[in-house]
Amino acid sequence: MSEEQAYTVVGGRGTMTVFEIYIKTTPERLWEAITSEEMRARYSFGVGTASEWTQGSEYKSGVPGVVDIASGENLEVDPPRRLVQSFNALWSDQVRSEGTTRVTWEIVPVGTSCQLRVTHDQMNDDANSELFGGWPMILSGLKTLLETGEDLDTPGSLRYSGAAGA
């Protein structure tokens, strides 16, 4: 499927947002960081994502017993290059009312680095910016983790870390 066919852009803030970042790593390590529940938690506000990562399988993001963040289906699973997921935000009544949107992860090797592109689309025209507002922090934390092995500890980054044990 060509890029033009894959994305129908209607216009207006909220229908589609694109986030790009370069990370010095291999596609395989980047894919692992996206699909490993433990690694994911280290750069996603402490929230892990559990799934079998097969086409058509479900996924759940959250801290069991503390907070549900998102759920959906893995629509396309093509390791280590492309992951398309339906995305139902669950963390508040407001974001829940936004319904099902779509998140596409694309990994492109560039020299000794990778370009990671996260496209969040199929959103309502006036979508709540909370829906996609967390991506820059998540991607920044992912870069820090893969390049330094350390957790990003800026305010809010680890909001739910350790919450399950508390």
Place this chain on the structure above:
Amino acid sequence: MDEVFKALADPTRRELLDRLFERDGQSLSALEAELPMSRFGVMKHLRVLEEAGLVTTRKRGREKLHFLNPVPIRLIHDRWVGKYAQPWASALSELKRDIESEDER
């Protein structure tokens, strides 16, 4: 990182980013119509923003649409805020949140 600072150092380019924040995914023609500047001028500024990673593009049919990519700005924020200001920043952002949520009521 130098490219990001250079790109942000120009008021027209910041204006372009503001326009994309308000309405993401705009064509050159749409952006040009809003600014008192030639098509060539807007194109030049967009290219600087693209090279800095602050603007990313997608095609729709024959049109090239421009999207705001705030990630490089986040990286700059995390680099300095994370190192020096974390306790202050989190206390302040909590205070800000408390005040704002009181305002909403």
